[in-house]
Amino acid sequence: MSKLFTVRSDIFLDCDEYHQINDYLKNQINPKEQEFLTEATEFYEKHRHDSDDSI
């Protein structure tokens, strides 16, 4: 997994976009986001083993 996922690219955002994203990251995570991430973890764990080479 770690070999597959290494940082390979850079994206240069315009300043407004960059600020919007960084301002968002400064905010506390809200309950809906928390709920989504919990669901995401469960969904990924259930499906991660699909990701082999089988047809």
Place this chain on the structure above:
Amino acid sequence: MRSIDMTQTIQFDPNGLKFKIFNPKRHQLPKIDFRQTNGEDPLSVQEYYENYILSGKSDTNEVKYVIKYFDDWIGFFSIDLTRLYAEQPELIPQCDEKGNRDKYYQEPTCALLIKKIGIDQRYRCFGIGKYIMLFCSGLAQAINKDKQIKLVLFKTTKSLAEKIYFPKYQFNFTGTNGRLVWAFKRIY
């Protein structure tokens, strides 16, 4: 073989979804229509599919997943880890890792970038986009042992961001004036 003439009246079973890392030697996918229903392809999804998946070539750096619903190939997405910078770093005062203030230095924000998402026209409106977002967000958390990845993000149309990704899945999006926007959500 499951019928592909699905309608929205048929209940979609997310347990039928399978996400496979694309292997051109093993996975031969059919021609699939990924364009918008009006025939447009503003995010070049069809072009990407035909050049890098349908052709069996895999000469891009990003990781490509292909999606099955029971026996049918219904979509794909490609992902990469990326660093986000501002185009004009002098406008954003930053400190480097040693604490020295240097107006030209930027600490990049690391993100899981979903480069392309394609869902077969016939399988739209079943919420498959949500399952792709769940998979990618779960994956980002699973590989984020050192907590460097802060976001999942992707480029989409402003229309889709407004109608689907924000209201249904709480993906924020950049407020640019163009047709395309960045949609993003934090992970931790």
